[in-house]
Amino acid sequence: MKQLEQKILEEGIVLNGNVLKVDSFLNHQVDPQLMLSIGQAFASFFEAEAITKVLTLESSGIAPAVMAALTMNVPLLFARKRKSLTLKDDLYTEKIYSFTKQEESEVTVSRKFMSAEDRVLIIDDFLANGDAALGLSRIVEQAGGTVAGIGIVIEKAFQPGREKLIELGYSVHSLARVASLADGKVTFAAEPVAQTSSKD
Numbered sequence: 001m002k003q004l005e006q007k008i009l010e011e012g013i014v015l016n017g018n019v020l021k022v023d024s025f026l027n028h029q030v031d032p033q034l035m036l037s038i039g040q041a042f043a044s045f046f047e048a049e050a051i052t053k054v055l056t057l058e059s060s061g062i063a064p065a066v067m068a069a070l071t072m073n074v075p076l077l078f079a080r081k082r083k084s085l086t087l088k089d090d091l092y093t094e095k096i097y098s099f100t101k102q103e104e105s106e107v108t109v110s111r112k113f114m115s116a117e118d119r120v121l122i123i124d125d126f127l128a129n130g131d132a133a134l135g136l137s138r139i140v141e142q143a144g145g146t147v148a149g150i151g152i153v154i155e156k157a158f159q160p161g162r163e164k165l166i167e168l169g170y171s172v173h174s175l176a177r178v179a180s181l182a183d184g185k186v187t188f189a190a191e192p193v194a195q196t197s198s199k200d
């Protein structure tokens with residue numbers, strides 16, 4: 001997505017440890033017009049998938065995910081990182097290792113909002129090692145639902161997340177694929193032609 005790549009080149013800051021900071025339009029301040037275009041791009045790519053729900057992880061996934069959900073006219077559900085006061089029996093729970101915080105946290109989704117009938121589009125702001133997307137997919141599977149696709153705003157293609165998800169048979173679509181952050185410079189990779197798993 002050219003508009004997104006342009007924004008990353010103009011405003012993205014490369015931090016140590018292969019982290020890209022995009023807090024002027026995605027991770028802190030949010031550019032709503034860009035988020036709407038991002039949501040529309042996900043909705044268009046996964047149009048044939050009969051999505052019933054969009055699932056993301058609080059907080060940075062919420063802005064792009066709500067725009068995708070709005071465009072597809074389905075609810076957005078975000079997994080919570082904080083412990084809820086609700087009884088554990090009412091929750092799906094997964095441990096997810098955070099790439100940026102370098103610690104494991106427990107994320108929860110209320111059983112009330114996810115069922116075996118759901119065809120879920122998982123959306124996240126970044127894909128690095130795949131832990132966040134894999135944790136969310138385990139929650140969908142706990143509910144007996146189907147992961148109909150995984151939409152990523154910015155994929156760091158030099159990290160192994162995509163391969164792990166494709167290996168498990170998931171359809172992954174990223175709107176910007178960063179090939180390298182070496183020397184403080186962002187370079188992009190092309191979108192891979194094959195989207196399907198080797199197991200298909």
Ligand code: 5GP
Pocket residue numbers: 018019020021022027057060097098099100124125126127128129130131132133156161
């Ligand atoms: P993964 O779980 O795939 O290793 O990492 C994805 C998660 O870590 C995302 O939810 C995102 O919040 C965070 N993350 C990973 N890499 C980056 C990065 O380069 N920049 C920012 N801002 N967040 C990242």
